[in-house]
Amino acid sequence: MQHEFVIENLICIIKLSRLRIIQPAFVRKISSNKNGLNIIYSTGTRHRKKLQKLPPDVRKLVDVLREIQAQHDYLESNFFKERAALEARYQKLYQPLYAKRYRIVNQVDEDEKAGVPDFWLTALKNNEVVAGELSEHDQDALKFLKEIKSSEVEYRKGFRLEFHFDPNPFFKNCVLTKTYRTVDEGEPVVERAIGTKIEWFPGKNLTHKILKNKPRKWSKIINLLAKTEECKSFFNLFSTRRAPEDKDLDDDAAQKLQHLMVRDYEIGLIIRDKILPHAVSWFMGEDTCYNVLSFRKGKL
Known part of the structure; x- marks a missing residue:
């Protein structure tokens, strides 16, 4: 029995030593309300308590294991730095190709008689996840989309997407941006998703639908202040979402916001890592076999 107890505590310590992901405030709130357990704030205390319960000889072994883990984490940190440098190098090499693509798609050169x-x-429509966010009216607006660009925000602090539009009857902006700010703890964790405020032309807001009010029979006055409510739209991507402080939301609201931010970030990653670099394949429907399942498995 004592042997099983020691093994159980040893496994728990090793797992905790690998826990390096920093969660946003709204996630911390959710985890803190589960049976009083809050891994984010109590990991250090739990480490000490677990170590104290172990026999001295096992405690020494755990110290050795944690040192091995520290060496592994150091190497892993170097790997992420080298990978980021390699990605940055190739991003520069890609840019001339993206520029050529832009000129062909948008009929920039005089010898091109028609764009695409x-x-x-x-x-975008040929990607299953993004297509799920598109409404019919969104498609009318996205016909004016002429370019998508991506750039890194500082060093592993997130990334920015730029959507460049031709003049259109829906909104005044020529460029809409979405910036994802992340915390880098080996794997990025999104903390903020900051979008451009869209300057909609009157009656053209695609993120809201107008609710028709039935006038009362005895009234000849029509209510000109029509009510609206949010609706599904690709342009909700440009909403700004921030991780709130614990006191701002109850559990249900925090859970809903968590879902929205995860979904938002997933769409941003798909556009950056799949659609943007392989746009013509998606245009032709050639990349649709790499669906959301393969994306979530990391096959980018």
């Missing part, structure tokens, strides 16, 4: 109509709209 609905290029980005079609590429």
